[in-house]
Amino acid sequence: MQWGRWRISIHPRVFQPVCNDRKQRISRNLPAQSVLWLFLCATVACSAPVTDKTDPPLQIGRPASPQQADNEYIISVHSGAGSELLHKLYDAYGVRDVTDLGGGQYLIKLQHDPGLATVKQKALDSGKVKYVQPNFSYRLNRP
Amino acid sequence: MKPLFSFFSNKLILVFCLILFSITACGGGGSSPPTLHTVTISWTANLEVAVNRAGGGYTVNISGQPAIDVPYVSGPLAPTSITTSLFTGNYTVTIVAYSALNPPGGSSGSVSAASSPITVNVP
Amino acid sequence: MLLAVFTLIVTVGEGISSTSVSGGIVAGKKIHQAHVADEVLIKFRPSTKVQVQQQSISNLGARKIRELDRSGWVNLKLPSGLAVEHALAAYRIDPNVESVQPNYIYRIAAVPDDPSYGQQWALKNTGQTINNSFTQPPSSPVHTTNNPGDPGNDMDLELAWDQLTDCSAVTVAVIDTGVNYNHVDLAANMWNGNPNHGHDFIDNDTDPMDLNGHGTHLAGVIGAVGNNSSGIAGICWKASIMAIRALDAFGAGTTSTIVQGVNFAIAQGAKVINLSLGGSVFDPAFSNAVSDAQSNGVVVVVAAGNAGANNDSGSTPFYPCNFSQDNLVCVAALDQSFQLASFSNYGATSVDVGAPGTNILSQWAGTNMVISDNLTAGWTSMTIVSGGGPAPPFSGWGPVTLSGTQYLASPRNYPNINYNNGIDSRGYKPFNLAGVSVAILQFFVAIDVRNGDHFRINYNSSGDDPFAGGGTSLGDFTNVATFPFLDLLEFDITNCNSMTCSIGFQLQSDATLTDRGVAITGFEINTLTLNTASFNTINGTSMATPYVAGLAAMVWSYNPAYTYTQVVSAIKNGGEVATALTGKTTTGKAVNAMGSLAYINPPTGLSASVQ
Numbered sequence: 070m071q072w073g074r075w076r077i078s079i080h081p082r083v084f085q086p087v088c089n090d091r092k093q094r095i096s097r098n099l100p101a102q103s104v105l106w107l108f109l110c111a112t113v114a115c116s117a118p119v120t121d122k123t124d125p126p127l128q129i130g131r132p133a134s135p136q137q138a139d140n141e142y143i144i145s146v147h148s149g150a151g152s153e154l155l156h157k158l159y160d161a162y163g164v165r166d167v168t169d170l171g172g173g174q175y176l177i178k179l180q181h182d183p184g185l186a187t188v189k190q191k192a193l194d195s196g197k198v199k200y201v202q203p204n205f206s207y208r209l210n211r212p
Numbered sequence: 213m214k215p216l217f218s219f220f221s222n223k224l225i226l227v228f229c230l231i232l233f234s235i236t237a238c239g240g241g242g243s244s245p246p247t248l249h250t251v252t253i254s255w256t257a258n259l260e261v262a263v264n265r266a267g268g269g270y271t272v273n274i275s276g277q278p279a280i281d282v283p284y285v286s287g288p289l290a291p292t293s294i295t296t297s298l299f300t301g302n303y304t305v306t307i308v309a310y311s312a313l314n315p316p317g318g319s320s321g322s323v324s325a326a327s328s329p330i331t332v333n334v335p
Numbered sequence: 336m337l338l339a340v341f342t343l344i345v346t347v348g349e350g351i352s353s354t355s356v357s358g359g360i361v362a363g364k365k366i367h368q369a370h371v372a373d374e375v376l377i378k379f380r381p382s383t384k385v386q387v388q389q390q391s392i393s394n395l396g397a398r399k400i401r402e403l404d405r406s407g408w409v410n411l412k413l414p415s416g417l418a419v420e421h422a423l424a425a426y427r428i429d430p431n432v433e434s435v436q437p438n439y440i441y442r443i444a445a446v447p448d449d450p451s452y453g454q455q456w457a458l459k460n461t462g463q464t465i466n467n468s469f470t471q472p473p474s475s476p477v478h479t480t481n482n483p484g485d486p487g488n489d490m491d492l493e494l495a496w497d498q499l500t501d502c503s504a505v506t507v508a509v510i511d512t513g514v515n516y517n518h519v520d521l522a523a524n525m526w527n528g529n530p531n532h533g534h535d536f537i538d539n540d541t542d543p544m545d546l547n548g549h550g551t552h553l554a555g556v557i558g559a560v561g562n563n564s565s566g567i568a569g570i571c572w573k574a575s576i577m578a579i580r581a582l583d584a585f586g587a588g589t590t591s592t593i594v595q596g597v598n599f600a601i602a603q604g605a606k607v608i609n610l611s612l613g614g615s616v617f618d619p620a621f622s623n624a625v626s627d628a629q630s631n632g633v634v635v636v637v638a639a640g641n642a643g644a645n646n647d648s649g650s651t652p653f654y655p656c657n658f659s660q661d662n663l664v665c666v667a668a669l670d671q672s673f674q675l676a677s678f679s680n681y682g683a684t685s686v687d688v689g690a691p692g693t694n695i696l697s698q699w700a701g702t703n704m705v706i707s708d709n710l711t712a713g714w715t716s717m718t719i720v721s722g723g724g725p726a727p728p729f730s731g732w733g734p735v736t737l738s739g740t741q742y743l744a745s746p747r748n749y750p751n752i753n754y755n756n757g758i759d760s761r762g763y764k765p766f767n768l769a770g771v772s773v774a775i776l777q778f779f780v781a782i783d784v785r786n787g788d789h790f791r792i793n794y795n796s797s798g799d800d801p802f803a804g805g806g807t808s809l810g811d812f813t814n815v816a817t818f819p820f821l822d823l824l825e826f827d828i829t830n831c832n833s834m835t836c837s838i839g840f841q842l843q844s845d846a847t848l849t850d851r852g853v854a855i856t857g858f859e860i861n862t863l864t865l866n867t868a869s870f871n872t873i874n875g876t877s878m879a880t881p882y883v884a885g886l887a888a889m890v891w892s893y894n895p896a897y898t899y900t901q902v903v904s905a906i907k908n909g910g911e912v913a914t915a916l917t918g919k920t921t922t923g924k925a926v927n928a929m930g931s932l933a934y935i936n937p938p939t940g941l942s943a944s945v946q
Contacts, residue, residue, distance in 0.1 A: 130820030
């Protein structure tokens with residue numbers, strides 16, 4: 070049985086600058102009484118939360134779009150070219166698998182993904198490739 | 213002296229020719245009389261089963277003429293041609309196919325949209 | 336010569352344009368109602384002697400089959416080659432005949448005996464209320480808008496079934512999550528190829544068993560065995576359904592699995608392909624696959640999508656619906672009053688027709704169950720401190736309520752204070768997953784774990800700490816920050832098939848720098864236990880699509896000489912006008928089975944030759 074791992078997507082808009090001294094920052098912003106309470110809690114291991122009013126509430130995120138399978142590309146080759154061309158073009162990135170999809174189209178899976186632009190450029194430079202595209206992901210569309 | 217009959221028969225022929233000439237002259241300013249031609253109209257067989265069985269067929273519509281029904285008779289296909297006679301002139305011809313199958317709410321069978329028209333020039 | 340002149344004058348004077356037609360009847364009368372091809376019914380005038388009657392009959396080479404009753408009607412058999420219309424015309428001018436007519440054919444409307452047929456409003460809408468009898472989690476309850484709907488808003492299948500119920504000459508490929516080919520109401524209608532009626536491009540084997548349910552539902556709409564006193568009826572009571580698994584248990588697939596599925600369907604002789612899926616990006620390889628299908632004369636039926644969006648807008652396209660090949664039919668969803676379903680996409684140039692798509696009852700792969708957990712009780716929490724020592728305050732995993740929503744979080748006062756350095760905090764709980772065929776764990780999670788620290792998810796069938804050894808890793812996240820956004824994670828935990836499947840979360844930090852930690856909510860385990868007799872009532876343009884795929888098979892079975900172009904034309908032109916679709920689809924029509932069977936393409940190839 071194949072498992073399906075849903076890769077978490079990093080949202081640039083929510084990646085916040087690292088705040089190394091966050092604990093100290095919270096302490097500096099709190100009233101003196103709260104700092105004392107935190108100290109007491111730290112020694113008796115009680116739960117007395119101190120709210121940080123700068124944190125936004127949690128909310129459901131949206132996956133990055135478009136979605137595609139990582140390290141996988143579909144490459145359509147001109148007549149006469151085959152899987153050996155793909156090995157020649159991409160062995161440097163570790164070709165894990167080549168699947169013939171029919172009609173001169175192949176799915177390649179790479180160990181190391183150089184990115185769509187690089188994969189496309191190498192393909193075009195060979196003069197034997199019609200097009201390169203990601204292996205897009207599809208999901209059941211339930212209302 | 214010529215026989216009287218032959219004198220009068222020649223004159224009769226002349227009169228008839230004059231009458232004929234005047235008739236045709238009144239009709240067309242001197243043009244040739246309209247002639248009847250045999251015209252064969254044919255088309256590609258529709259692939260609907262219902263057209264090609266009892267209750268199915270085609271209707272040929274020729275401009276200015278009564279519609280011509282071409283029903284299925286026997287065999288795998290309804291007829292796909294007819295031969296008719298048309299006088300000199302230009303005619304627009306279309307055909308429709310029909311069957312006995314009723315669409316929802318209908319009770320008089322189905323008729324296709326008309327074919328693309330063609331113009332037939334009968335000289 | 337004189338005679339010839341007279342004839343010519345007379346002809347010109349009267350202006351008759353034709354004197355004879357061969358191959359047709361001048362001003363004849365067409366017979367539109369179905370009738371016996373070589374019989375007529377005739378009634379002689381009361382005064383007609385028997386010998387005269389016999390002479391009238393034999394004049395056309397006919398013979399008497401029977402006298403119908405004392406009213407004087409007689410059933411005649413016509414000689415071979417004599418059309419009914421010709422016989423009628425001849426007998427109408429016979430002075431001895433009072434009345435003559437074709438021997439019309441009458442049929443009762445075909446109604447299947449499947450016990451749940453009454454819940455299939457798409458096939459016969461009586462204004463029935465669709466109930467929750469067959470809904471399964473997580474899809475219940477039923478769509479309530481226009482439920483019940485309006486009688487008559489259906490596909491007129493009962494009229495169509497009078498003509499045809501067996502579409503098995505046309506194989507329909509369902510490219511989806513697979514099909515439970517063992518279902519009692521589907522097994523007899525599966526394509527008779529490969530050992531298991533199709534192929535699996537997810538696991539790359541020959542077993543397309545459905546581990547989700549969706550594909551089985553589509554297959555049932557197309558070809559549930561009809562009139563077998565069991566379950567429901569498909570569009571086609573007898574069918575040939577090819578199962579192609581291109582989507583996994585989550586309902587996820589890729590360009591490659593779908594393209595391979597399309598190519599397989601073409602190579603194995605499918606004439607219709609059902610694709611109830613789509614995406615927002617133009618996919619050249621997918622488009623090429625549809626073009627290959629076109630070159631091979633295959634009709635491809637696709638879903639419009641369920642975002643309630645306009646596919647023509649440019650900003651929200653939906654492919655393959657928005658592909659332009661002419662073998663493609665894109666389907667929107669209608670509700671029980673033939674209104675556009677609220678969730679259905681539409682498009683005046685991209686979406687072609689509407690079909691029933693709400694409260695659709697059909698087969699399902701098995702029994703669904705949802706195991707929810709409110710994350711407040713039963714979770715074991717422990718913290719191991721690097722180098723030993725007591726667990727710091729708030730370390731470990733515990734329930735946290737934020738803005739009224741319950742979370743399981745670490746640290747236990749999330750998100751107020753960062754977690755500690757040098758800790759290994761674990762939270763786990765056992766769940767009973769014994770006997771299930773598929774188990775999908777899903778939850779929403781906000782992660783803020785960076786600087787060399789880890790958030791891990793494991794499971795263990797023994798019920799113990801899944802991080803203590805012998806556990807199976809589901810995920811290991813490091814240097815990830817989604818806060819404040821909750822992302823959905825899903826994992827297939829089918830292999831944890833025991834009564835004590837322990838699911839655990841671990842937050843492990845090194846000695847340098849810390850962050851907010853992890854918060855989890857919406858924790859569910861969705862299970863499927865395969866069986867051969869389940870059903871489900873669900874909604875979507877996914878459900879509308881197989882009604883059109885089944886109709887394509889029906890039309891093509893009825894007219895086997897059709898090309899794909901004519902099948903598509905019959906589907907599009909044979910529908911009934913639905914005002915809700917005006918301006919929202921290319922045809923403005925709801926598909927109609929009887930309309931499509933009765934539809935006649937305009938004749939072509941008209942030519943004339945003058946002699």
